[in-house]
Amino acid sequence: PDLLTGxxxxxxxxxxxxxxxxxTAKLFAEHGARVAILDLDAAQAEAAAADLPGEGHIGLACDVTVKPACAAAFAAVLEAFGQVDILVNNAGITQPLKFMEIAPENYEAVLDVNLRGTLYMSQAALPHMRGRKQGSIVNMSSVSAQRGGGIFGGPHYSAAKAGVLGLTKALAREAAPDNVRANAICPGFIATDITAGKLTDQMKAAVLDGIPMGRAGEASDVAGCALFLASDLAAYVTGSEVDVNGGSLIH
Ligand code: NAD
Structure with a gap:
C-alpha cells in the first residue's frame, strides 16, 4: 500500500x-501520494481533495480547455508540492449524437475537453518532468476510440479519444529520452455520472450483453490500472494503451 510514497x-x-x-485520486492517496484535484469548480475540487485519505491534498479550479489556466494551475500545484511526478488527464465529456447531428459547437466542446485539454495540461507539466528526468502521464482514452463508439458517445467522442491515443504515443516517443512516460487507458463501460440516468434499460442490457465478464466496470477497476501506470512498477511501460473493459474488446 505504498506504491506512491513521496x-x-x-x-x-x-x-x-x-x-x-x-x-484514482483516492487510490493514489491510499498509496501515499499527495494529490491535486483540478476541476471546473473550485469549491467542488477543494471538497473532493478534502475527502481523500491523508493530509496535504489540494483542489483547484482549472478549465483544461484554456491554455493559460492549465499553466497557472500547474504553477500553483508546483508551488504547493515542490514537484510533480504524475499527471492524469482524466477530464472528459461526451454526447450521444449521431454522425449527422454533430454541430460545430458539439465538435468543439467534445474535442476541446478530451483532446485539447490533454495537450494543454501535458504541455504545462512536460518541461518540469523533463527537467527532473522523471514523470508519468496517464491519459484517459476509451474503448470508443478503438471500436468506433458503441456505448454512448458519438463519432466526435470516438475521434477525440482516438486523438488522445495518437497524442499519447507521440508524446511517449518524444519524452522517453528524458525518462518521462506517457500511456493511455481505454476503459469500457464503467458506471459513473458520465452516463448516469442517460442510458435506457434496453441500452444497458445491450451493452452488458457485449461484455464477456458480464458486468459493468467499477471506477476502482480503472483506478487500479492508473496506479500501475503511474507507479514505478510500470517503469519500462510507455506509449501503451491498456484496456480496462471486461473483455468487451479483445484485439
Ligand atoms: P464524470 O462526468 O463523472 O467526470 C468528468 C469530470 O470532468 C467532471 O468532474 C467534470 O466537471 C470534469 N470536466 C469537464 N469539463 C472539464 C474542463 N473543461 N476542465 C476540467 N474539468 C472538466 O466522467 P467519468 O466517467 O469519471 O469519466 C472520466 C474520464 O474517463 C473521461 O475522460 C471519460 O471520457 C473517460 N471514460 C469514461 C468511461 C465510462 O464508462 N465512464 C468510459 C471510457 C472513458
Missing amino acids: KTAIITGAASPRGLGKA
Whole structure:
C-alpha cells in the first residue's frame, strides 16, 4: 500500500464524486501520494481533495480547455508540492449524437475537453518532468476510440479519444529520452455520472450483453490500472494503451 510514497499527482476532472478521476485520486492517496484535484469548480475540487485519505491534498479550479489556466494551475500545484511526478488527464465529456447531428459547437466542446485539454495540461507539466528526468502521464482514452463508439458517445467522442491515443504515443516517443512516460487507458463501460440516468434499460442490457465478464466496470477497476501506470512498477511501460473493459474488446 505504498506504491506512491513521496510522489505527487495532478488529476484533472477528479471532482465528480463517482467518477474515474476521484477513484484514482483516492487510490493514489491510499498509496501515499499527495494529490491535486483540478476541476471546473473550485469549491467542488477543494471538497473532493478534502475527502481523500491523508493530509496535504489540494483542489483547484482549472478549465483544461484554456491554455493559460492549465499553466497557472500547474504553477500553483508546483508551488504547493515542490514537484510533480504524475499527471492524469482524466477530464472528459461526451454526447450521444449521431454522425449527422454533430454541430460545430458539439465538435468543439467534445474535442476541446478530451483532446485539447490533454495537450494543454501535458504541455504545462512536460518541461518540469523533463527537467527532473522523471514523470508519468496517464491519459484517459476509451474503448470508443478503438471500436468506433458503441456505448454512448458519438463519432466526435470516438475521434477525440482516438486523438488522445495518437497524442499519447507521440508524446511517449518524444519524452522517453528524458525518462518521462506517457500511456493511455481505454476503459469500457464503467458506471459513473458520465452516463448516469442517460442510458435506457434496453441500452444497458445491450451493452452488458457485449461484455464477456458480464458486468459493468467499477471506477476502482480503472483506478487500479492508473496506479500501475503511474507507479514505478510500470517503469519500462510507455506509449501503451491498456484496456480496462471486461473483455468487451479483445484485439
Ligand atoms: P464524470 O462526468 O463523472 O467526470 C468528468 C469530470 O470532468 C467532471 O468532474 C467534470 O466537471 C470534469 N470536466 C469537464 N469539463 C472539464 C474542463 N473543461 N476542465 C476540467 N474539468 C472538466 O466522467 P467519468 O466517467 O469519471 O469519466 C472520466 C474520464 O474517463 C473521461 O475522460 C471519460 O471520457 C473517460 N471514460 C469514461 C468511461 C465510462 O464508462 N465512464 C468510459 C471510457 C472513458
